[in-house]
Amino acid sequence: MPEALWTADEIAQAVGGQVAGDFAATGVSIDTRSVEQGDLFVPLVGARDGHDFVPQAVANGAAGVLAAQPVDAPAVMVEDTFKALEALGVAARERAPRCKRGAVTGSVGKTSVTRAVEAGLRLAGKAHASVKSYNNHIGVPLTLARMPRDTERAVFEIGMNHADEITPLSSFVQPHAVAITTVGPVHIENFPDGEAGVARAKAEIFAGLMPGGIAVLNADNRWFDYLKGEAEKVGATVWSFGEAQGATARLTGFTVEGERAVVSVDLRGETLTFPIRQTGVHWGPNSLCVLLMLEALDVPRETALAALAAFAPIEGRGAEKTVQIGGGAFTLVDESYNANPVSMQAALKTLGARKVAGRRIVVLTDMLELGEDSARFHAELAEPIAAANVDMVFLAGVHMKSLWEALPPTRRGGYAVVTEKLTAELAGAIRPGDVVMVKGSNGSRAGVLAGALAALDLGERV
Missing domain, CATH: 3.40.1190.10 (Mur-like, catalytic domain)
Known part of the structure; x- marks a missing residue:
């Protein structure tokens, strides 16, 4: 059995709470979807009150709860669960x-x-x-x-x-x-x-x-x-x-x-x-x-x-996958987790530096939180795209329309305002030997396109 990370008494001392049922926790969780056996569940109050999910957390294996209202489980009672979580963190650092x-x-x-x-x-x-x-x-x-x-x-x-x-x-x-x-x-x-x-x-x-x-x-x-x-x-x-x-x-x-x-x-x-x-x-x-x-x-x-x-590339941050399709395979470069003007230029420079058997294809979704200069930042990507000798560009999102208009017709692969509507056109354009890089802000759903391309893999079908 894993060693206890916190006992109920230690938690109470750290956060100034009261023990209401003894327990020992081997981990800490704020989300019932990721609760593991032996965790301390901390119900935070936001759009939903985490206390509503205490029964589910206990059913999923939580050993105890850091609670601000009565719960049907071993608990340490506090006035504010968020402040108690902060105090628990400080106590962990100090010990x-x-x-x-x-x-x-x-x-x-x-x-x-x-x-x-x-x-x-x-x-x-x-x-x-x-x-x-x-x-x-x-x-x-x-x-x-x-x-x-x-x-x-x-x-x-x-x-x-x-x-x-x-x-x-x-x-x-x-x-x-x-x-x-x-x-x-x-x-x-x-x-x-x-x-x-x-x-x-x-x-x-x-x-x-x-x-x-x-x-x-x-x-x-x-x-x-x-x-x-x-x-x-x-x-x-x-x-x-x-x-x-x-x-x-x-x-x-x-x-x-x-x-x-x-x-x-x-x-x-x-x-x-x-x-x-x-x-x-x-x-x-x-x-x-x-x-x-x-x-x-x-x-x-x-x-x-x-x-x-x-240290290998992280999924969504440069991880690569060879995807088998009819007639051969293409390389998927998954940069879909996030994007901004700096990381976009670095990723395009990297793509331009690599040797490819087929074509260089980039699939880009909106960069977010760029304010009033957003149109300029998007349009300016046309230059590093050209420098990287990209053959075909697919774009999704309202902000990427500025880049679409800045691209020469010879590089335009496809554009859609809604990310998901680009999937079929994109999938139909890829050929064996291509290197396809997908990149965009997390909130603009670039991961949907990366997932759709990964799912084309004939090698994983039974």
Whole structure:
């Protein structure tokens, strides 16, 4: 039986609650759909009151409930379950004083970098990390509350849509090292001064940095000097990565060799060359960010390099699939989880750099939260599409109409306002040897198109 993560008495002490039925929990969940045997179920109150789902949580195996109203289950009673979850997270952090904690944010790449850092931490010892993209005001305290007391190293993803969201999350984590992968025009409709506001919001990650902490920053980003200054205001040591002269980890080479790439770096005057299981050009600087974060969290160099060599692309973030169709197969590159102008250009550059037997086809859905400049950002993708020698473009969404109009007729594959209505035309156009990349914001349902293309696979049919 798994070791108890929390006893009822420990929970009550952590959150200032009252025990109403003894139990021990091996995990923490806020969603009945993912409750596992032995979990503490925390019913949050939002559009629906989570207390309505307590019977289902118990039926699914929950050992106890953190409740603000009477429930028919062992419970710890509190006034506010959300505040209690936050308090439980703080208690988990405090009871693991030797744990080195890292936090990652950025306009692009924070989930993939967090996952790669996690891979290194797990090779190095007892590690803990965010699952999925649990990076908001609920996900961060939940991730903390799930942290075992014997954790040696942990990494947390921290995200935001507005100003003043990252500050409290960084203060919860109190990281020893933080990374900002990059700053770009993402969520800018929520910032009156555009990208400058995004940069200020990302700099909030320094708010909780432990004394003597390390800030890992992108030396190639236009906001580097600003971020470096903000980090130094709190006494952080700044390590940088990128192609810029003077970077702590300076990228000197990135070569794609089949399904992997070889990265060359000047790391504080030392030359290193190492393989990674990623072919996206953005993984040159990303791998250096990971390398520096692992060093900051006391992971040995050889362990960090082994983790990078083994770390595979994540579903929806560059994972590839060979799809068998009549007459052969095509390659599906699934970038459907999210998109913004920065990541779109990086993905197109990567597609243009790879050798293909057939055609390069891109399938794009709307980039969201770009504000009044949305039409321009979409139309400007025509240039990197041309530079990547893309043969055919399929587009879906009201914002992508601006790109459709900017494309020459020779590249136009198909357009639909509603994503699902593009599926049949797209499926009918693909031929063996093609490389098809699907990318778009999560909210514009790019994943529907990626799923439809994956489902064409004749090799998986019985």
